Amino acid sequence: MWLLISVILPLLIASSSSVAAKIHEKSCVIKSGGTNVTNDVPAILEAFKKCGKNGRIVFEPTTYYVNSVMNISWLDNVDIDIHGTLLWSTDIPYWLNNSIDVGYQNQSTALIIGGNNVRIHGYERGTFDGSGDYWYQWIREQPNTSNYPGRPHAVTFDNLTNSVIRGLTFLRSQMWTMSIINSHNVLLDSILVNNTGNWAQSSNTDGADTIRSSHITFNNWTVYNGDDSLSMKANSTDITITNSKFHNGLGIAMGSIGQYKDQFETIERITVKNVEFDNTLHAFYIKTWTADQNGYPPNGGGGGLGFASGMKLENLTTTGLRGAAFAISQCTRFSGAPGKGNCTNSEFQIRNVEIDGLTGTSKSARLASLQCSAVAPCTNITIVDSILHLDNGTVAGEYLCGNVANPTGFNCTGVPCVGGSATGEC
Numbered sequence: 001m002w003l004l005i006s007v008i009l010p011l012l013i014a015s016s017s018s019v020a021a022k023i024h025e026k027s028c029v030i031k032s033g034g035t036n037v038t039n040d041v042p043a044i045l046e047a048f049k050k051c052g053k054n055g056r057i058v059f060e061p062t063t064y065y066v067n068s069v070m071n072i073s074w075l076d077n078v079d080i081d082i083h084g085t086l087l088w089s090t091d092i093p094y095w096l097n098n099s100i101d102v103g104y105q106n107q108s109t110a111l112i113i114g115g116n117n118v119r120i121h122g123y124e125r126g127t128f129d130g131s132g133d134y135w136y137q138w139i140r141e142q143p144n145t146s147n148y149p150g151r152p153h154a155v156t157f158d159n160l161t162n163s164v165i166r167g168l169t170f171l172r173s174q175m176w177t178m179s180i181i182n183s184h185n186v187l188l189d190s191i192l193v194n195n196t197g198n199w200a201q202s203s204n205t206d207g208a209d210t211i212r213s214s215h216i217t218f219n220n221w222t223v224y225n226g227d228d229s230l231s232m233k234a235n236s237t238d239i240t241i242t243n244s245k246f247h248n249g250l251g252i253a254m255g256s257i258g259q260y261k262d263q264f265e266t267i268e269r270i271t272v273k274n275v276e277f278d279n280t281l282h283a284f285y286i287k288t289w290t291a292d293q294n295g296y297p298p299n300g301g302g303g304g305l306g307f308a309s310g311m312k313l314e315n316l317t318t319t320g321l322r323g324a325a326f327a328i329s330q331c332t333r334f335s336g337a338p339g340k341g342n343c344t345n346s347e348f349q350i351r352n353v354e355i356d357g358l359t360g361t362s363k364s365a366r367l368a369s370l371q372c373s374a375v376a377p378c379t380n381i382t383i384v385d386s387i388l389h390l391d392n393g394t395v396a397g398e399y400l401c402g403n404v405a406n407p408t409g410f411n412c413t414g415v416p417c418v419g420g421s422a423t424g425e426c
Contacts, residue, residue, distance in 0.1 A: 026055040032062045036089065039067035048072050052115070059084050059126065066110075067091065069098050073158065075115025082126030088154075088174065090134040095174070096150035102158065102179055104211050104234070105259070105297040106149065109156040110174060114183075116161045122168035124190065130154045132172030136200035146204050147298030151175045157183050166190055172197060177225075178208040185215045195225040196248075202226050207249070210236040219243055228253040229280065234265040241272045250423055251282035254311065256332045258288040258304030258348035259297055267308040276317045283316050283358065285327040287422045291345040291375070294333060302333060307349040318360030318388060324369035324400075325362060325388060326355055327424025328378060331371065343418045344403060349376035358386035362396045369425050371416040372403040384409035 028051035033040050044064065051057050053076045061083040088110060089095075099108035110130075113120075120126075139145050154173035157165075160183040169192045170177045177193050180186065188208070195205035207223040207230050210216055214237040221244040223229045229246035231253040232239055241252065252275070254267050277283045289302040318325060328350060331343035350372060358367075367388055372378035381404055388396040401412035419426035 026051050027058065028055065029058045029060065030064070032060065032064045032084075034062075036065045036067070036087075038065060040064040041066055041068045041070055045070060045072070048075070052076070052078050054078070056081065059086070061125070063087050065089065068094070069100055069110055071100055071112045073112055073114035075113070075118045077117045078115070078119070080118070080120045082120065082122050082168065085127040085129055087129045088131050090131045092134065092138055095152050099150050099152035100156075102153070102156050102181055104179075104181060105147065107147065107176075107179065107298060108150055108152050109179065110152040111155045112158050113155060114157065114159040116163070118160060118163040120165040120168065122166060124167045125169070126167065127169040127171060128154055128173075129171045130173040132174055132195060132202060132205065133197045133200045135174045136197045136202045139203060140200070144299065153177070153179045156181060157186065159183060160186055163187075164189065168192075170194070172202070173205050175204055176206040176209055179211065180208060180213050180216060181211045183213045183216065186213075187217045187219065188221070189217075190220045191218075191222075193221070193223040193225060206231050207246075209233055210239060212236075214238045216240070217242070221245075223247065223249065225249045231255070232267050232270060233257055236270075237266070237268045239270050241275060243274045245276040245278065246280055247278045249280050250285070251277055251280040252284045253287060254285070254308050255287040256289060256422060257308065258306065258332075258346060259301035261293045261301070261303030263304050265304060265306040268310050270311040272313040272316070274315050276319070277321065277360075278319045280321060281323045281423060282327050283318055283321065283325045284313055284355070285329070285424050286350055287332050287424070288330045288346050288348045288350070289332045290330065290341050290343060291347055292333070292342060305347050307351060309352045311353045313355045314357050316355070316358045318358070318362060321360075321362040321364060321388070323364050323423070323425055324366035325358060325386075325396075326368045326370070326383065328370040328372055329421055329424040330373045331419065332422040343371065344374040346373040347376055349373070349378070351379040353380070354382040354384075355386055356382075356384050358383075358388065360388055362388040362390060365390065365394070365396050366398040366400060366425070367396045368410070369400045369416045370402065370404050371418055371424065374403045377403040377405045379405045380408070382408040
């Protein structure tokens, strides 16, 4: 009897292991229709339905034509190999009418990806191409050139947990490249974003925005754009940005935040290390709405509560900054609001910010321009081991302060311009 058991038991174990392995390793290779007349979305969705749990999905080294929205939010323990290009259609009326609400600021998206233990591999060649030139030209002909209703983000990672996105390229995104919402424990590594238009100048094409998300790591990012390089918005906590280079945009942004009246929101524990800024407006800036509510999101609002705290930036290098390296503006306001607005009445507080190590060149004499609220002054602002030079060798030695309590490591040399600029300064 023992001999029989000793022979059968290993066979049963081997059989069970084989079945489990097959379930985990099922693979779906997606075939492209080969022309923009054929929408590849049905084939893509079918593959995710079959292999989106305990499987592998493969995009071949070809072009896939994405002519409709996709909501892929059920993923679990899946590898997604992207060897080719996903090209979004230029049917602007379709996207305006069908893009998916992301649940924040009345924003929308062309694609939602969500789930647990998702591994997306781009192999430095997988590409999302948003055909953005068409959007950039179109939006400049509209009365609202910023957050136009229905203009989609390229991709939204919504309720994505314990996941890795690596080696992807994003070209000419329709609007924000990436919104990361309600997501936790996600690494985004070796990502290239180039929203430089071929024949139209881009606008509102943030590299990525985090919202209600925690433990998000951006490592080895390269971003070319004309807006926020990366942006942390409401309830972004434990965000890390390392070993990255940002070109031509506005720099790393905290906010805007404080847009929803009486709603308490925070930005906490932000770490930035070993980052280069080339021709950006700022290296790092913080923007909050005023205490006055005028209109509603995405283009109106104000009156929000909360704080931004625990931000540490180390080893920053700049080339040709266009404005103050570090800026705070608590004057974000609806462009149609009456008068100039009150730029010092925000109840949203900024505190515990440390910049340790900032070198390079700037076109501005202002190393810092800190326009804080008189109602909730900025506290524990530290700038040490930081020196920038103008092209003629002069030190950028201006530290402009408004309602900054007990600054550390620097002396205020003047007051900032108080005006309606969301990006600091006037």
